[in-house]
Amino acid sequence: PLQYIIGEQAFFGRSFAVRPGVLIPRPETEILVEQTLRHAGRLWPDTAALDVLDIGTGSGAIALTLAAERPRWRVTTVDLSPTALAIARENAQRLQVEYRVRFLEGDLAQPLLAAGEQVDLLVSNPPYIPSDEVERLEEEVNRFEPRLALDGGADGLVCYRRICAVLPRLIRPTALVAFEVGIHQAGAVRQLLLASGAVERTEIVPDLAGIERVVLGWRKSN
Ligand code: GLN
Numbered sequence: 001p002l003q004y005i006i007g008e009q010a011f012f013g014r015s016f017a018v019r020p021g022v023l024i025p026r027p028e029t030e031i032l033v034e035q036t037l038r039h040a041g042r043l044w045p046d047t048a049a050l051d052v053l054d055i056g057t058g059s060g061a062i063a064l065t066l067a068a069e070r071p072r073w074r075v076t077t078v079d080l081s082p083t084a085l086a087i088a089r090e091n092a093q094r095l096q097v098e099y100r101v102r103f104l105e106g107d108l109a110q111p112l113l114a115a116g117e118q119v120d121l122l123v124s125n126p127p128y129i130p131s132d133e134v135e136r137l138e139e140e141v142n143r144f145e146p147r148l149a150l151d152g153g154a155d156g157l158v159c160y161r162r163i164c165a166v167l168p169r170l171i172r173p174t175a176l177v178a179f180e181v182g183i184h185q186a187g188a189v190r191q192l193l194l195a196s197g198a199v200e201r202t203e204i205v206p207d208l209a210g211i212e213r214v215v216l217g218w219r220k221s222n
Helices: 002-006 029-043 061-069 082-094 110-115 158-170 186-195
Strands: 008-011 014-017 051-055 074-079 101-105 119-124 171-180 201-206 212-219
Touching (some): 002 008, 008 061, 014 061, 029 119, 029 171, 029 212, 051 061, 051 158, 061 074, 061 082, 074 110, 082 101, 101 110, 110 158, 158 171, 158 186, 171 186, 186 201, 186 212
Parallel strands (some): 051 074
Antiparallel strands (some): 008 014, 171 212
16 A cells, blocks of 8 residues: 555544554544544533543544544543554654553453543444455455454454443443444444443434444433
């Protein structure tokens, strides 16, 4: 991929370092960021100091953009890949947000659960391609980009299922969850969010190709 050769990819108006070992940020993921900012603005004042968790950070495009856009947010990133975390740290320095972002190596929400921490806002673009479809992705993707960032298990929904199972312990009484999803997955992910018992309302937002791309869930305590 050209982005690995030149070593960077623009995302939400900023330049991110990318190398083999992290997924190249996709333009449709900007919609996840845009919707997260918009819905957070409905739940909290822009000046609120929210605890934000990004699961499966990769290059840091999502988490670091949120940190740059909302200087009061305290952002935690988790990734299973030390290579990805090293690149995300480098990008945090590039964007001068490294003092407000924490980098944790681990499996999905596990590092936060282990510490007994909760968050106001959870965002994730987990691997969501069904395992047997990864081989059939275009060559530029499946030969060069990390399988860890793509393979979402047999039906592609494994990460959503595992995250939703722990949502009641992970999010605060007023909270926002924002997921990017793959094609034809939005309905199933919405059901997982509602079935978790931690979310009262959901919304599905299409990308510019008309594919349902972002699933939001939230609840507001009175
Ligand atoms: N959107 C990516 C692709 O089409 C997949 C990213 C993911 O699995 N989260 O290759």
